[in-house]
Amino acid sequence: MTAVQSTPGPSDAIDAPRSPYRRSKPTRTNFELYAWLFMRMSGVLLVVLVLGHLFINLMLGDGIHQVDFAFVAGKWASPFWKVWDLAMLWLAMLHGTNGVRTIINDYAERNGTRFWLKMGLYAAFTLTVVLGTLVIFTFDPCPIGADPALLPEFCPAR
Amino acid sequence: MARTLMPTVSGPTGTLYRGREGMWSWVGHRITGVLIFIFLLVHVLDTALVVVSPEAYDAVISSYKNPIVGMGEAGLVAAVLFHAFNGIRVMLIDFWSKGPRYHRQLFWGVIAVWVLLFVPFMVRHLSIIFSPVHG
């Protein structure tokens, strides 16, 4: 017993044979492809930057007990660590924000929810990257009026 | 009964992301990624205290120097190590021609590297966080 089958007409339910395969409606840009590539390229750099950061701050010297204002001033006295931290800040924030954007797209089904969650995410991204960048560029290792005992050894107040 | 013409895929040649190592590594990668991201937002905020004053920064940082926060730091390192090496595994699956075939072995490789790095880390970090703070 077979049911009578109607041949699909020229509706949009089934494409004509050999028409190009499309997952969804075409987009104008290759943004998602570049985002995918960026996750991988930033990942490679972050392995060195973040694992290096953790090793120096937690394993060398006195580990976590060494961390204080003078320790940060000592590191940021060198442009090397400033560039390191700046690169880590920007790459980790771009990588993490893009990753969380993917997760929001996966789980938030309502258009409004998805929109507002991503707006919150982009606001957090902007605030954090701007603040972190300003901190690295405006940092003063020997602020006047501070308790000299807390300053690094190279400060004249010591 | 109509039979499907698609070959039935089952057993060890199934998909990369349904069940077992392929799926659990993905779940772990997601959770650790979000965790590290949230940590980073807070971390940039507390580091920003260095431009407020040395007193403000040192007050907050010294409140972190106890075994409880120390265990939190260990958890963060555990998450970063897994995410980093599983991320390399994802890249090998994407770019290395034999990657997809060995994805399961690569997963156990990630676990092995994780143990190899995390155990010595813990030996050193625990000895630091359970010793008295000076200076």
Ligand code: HEM
């Ligand atoms: C418990 C573990 C960690 C400790 C003790 C720690 C400590 C520090 C310290 C002392 C600084 C000041 C500058 C320097 O030392 O280079 C800093 C800055 C920074 N850390 Fe960490 N860190 C930890 C984990 C991480 C992780 C996992 C990330 C990345 C996801 C990270 C990203 C950064 C960034 C981007 C900066 C620069 C902040 C700015 O621009 O103001 N840190 N961290």
Ligand code: HEM
């Ligand atoms: C340490 C070096 C790192 C490596 C090698 C790495 C690698 C990767 C890779 C390859 C992906 C894409 C996974 C996919 O498309 O299936 C990814 C996703 C992600 N990463 Fe990282 N990452 C690193 C550090 C970080 C950091 C520091 C953060 C947080 C600030 C982060 C947060 C995320 C998030 C939230 C995702 C999305 C997860 C998902 O979609 O399931 N990663 N990572």
